[in-house]
Amino acid sequence: MKRMFVSIVVGLALLLGLMPAAVTFAADTGSTAASFSVGGVAPQVSALQVYSDAGCTLVAAALTPQVLYYIKATISDANTLNDIKQVKIKVFYDVGATHPDESTITVGNVQTAGIFTWTKVGSVWAVDAGAGVSWAIVSGSSVVPTLTASSGDWIFAIKLGKVATESIAPNVWDLHARATDSGNLTSGYNLWNKAVLWYGAMQVNTANVNFGAVALGSGFGANTNKVTDISVTFICNGDYNEEKSASATWTGTSHTATLDPTGNCVNAGEFALKGWISDIYGSAQLLDATGVHVGVGTQTAETGNTHPAQTCWLKIASVFPVDVYSGTITFLICNH
Numbered sequence: 001m002k003r004m005f006v007s008i009v010v011g012l013a014l015l016l017g018l019m020p021a022a023v024t025f026a027a028d029t030g031s032t033a034a035s036f037s038v039g040g041v042a043p044q045v046s047a048l049q050v051y052s053d054a055g056c057t058l059v060a061a062a063l064t065p066q067v068l069y070y071i072k073a074t075i076s077d078a079n080t081l082n083d084i085k086q087v088k089i090k091v092f093y094d095v096g097a098t099h100p101d102e103s104t105i106t107v108g109n110v111q112t113a114g115i116f117t118w119t120k121v122g123s124v125w126a127v128d129a130g131a132g133v134s135w136a137i138v139s140g141s142s143v144v145p146t147l148t149a150s151s152g153d154w155i156f157a158i159k160l161g162k163v164a165t166e167s168i169a170p171n172v173w174d175l176h177a178r179a180t181d182s183g184n185l186t187s188g189y190n191l192w193n194k195a196v197l198w199y200g201a202m203q204v205n206t207a208n209v210n211f212g213a214v215a216l217g218s219g220f221g222a223n224t225n226k227v228t229d230i231s232v233t234f235i236c237n238g239d240y241n242e243e244k245s246a247s248a249t250w251t252g253t254s255h256t257a258t259l260d261p262t263g264n265c266v267n268a269g270e271f272a273l274k275g276w277i278s279d280i281y282g283s284a285q286l287l288d289a290t291g292v293h294v295g296v297g298t299q300t301a302e303t304g305n306t307h308p309a310q311t312c313w314l315k316i317a318s319v320f321p322v323d324v325y326s327g328t329i330t331f332l333i334c335n336h
Helices: 002-017
Strands: 044-051 068-076 084-094 113-119 124-128 151-159 172-181 186-196 200-204 226-236 240-246 249-251 256-259 270-276 292-297 305-316 329-335
Touching: 044 172, 044 186, 068 084, 068 172, 084 151, 113 151, 200 329, 226 240, 226 329, 270 292
Parallel strands: 256 270
Antiparallel strands: 044 068, 068 151, 084 113, 084 172, 113 124, 172 186, 200 226, 226 305, 240 292, 240 329, 249 256, 270 305
């Protein structure tokens, strides 16, 4: 019995000696590509207004051509304003206050539409109102907001052109602002019922009106003491009146001549003038020192309406000191 126990023990010992040692593994990791996308969100234009001051505190109810105004558009974008590639402001004439869809205004027009644009690439400010016009955007006074923000104000410093149509009720002017982002997502905002006031300008193209040497007591005949071919250009955004006036006294080297608005010239040193928009003596009007109506006109192009044959006639008293007299003949454009 003792021998058998020993052999079993030995057998176990041999069996244990044949078992392998424990296995050891090195540390390791693995990865795979992953992604997600964020869709673009359209910018939003939440406010649009026109102001008469750079600080945008004084709302402009009516606009005068060639005066600087500030159009402020408040815009937001959840992808930040840096995502916006263009902001466009349309200022357009609205016949009958029907508020047409702004998409119908595709090109500028000197009398009826100005399209102002800010483009992100190059931060370019531009205006389209037709070629060679006085519509303007003043880039140095225009403002781009901080583009890293999610909301801000674009401020367009603009001038309407000289012949932007005067708005007489029920006609008005409308504005529209549109923001477009890098994905061409876009939104717009309307501002309706602004007024554009009457504007008139003129230029006398003839430097001097010289009646030359005139005889005592002469004047007021179709071809007596007459100067014609006086050129005057009128520019207006609506209907207008033309007027003429003359200075009340004309001075010489040693004497003074006095304008007689009655045209009688009965006193020594008195003279009178008549004027018309063309060489038609029968229509000529006596001039005074304040202005006399001589004609009417309608809305012009930017180049204006030139009257190349404006005419003046002179009459002097029969007693008049010898001298050379100089004064002023004034041509006026007035609201109708």
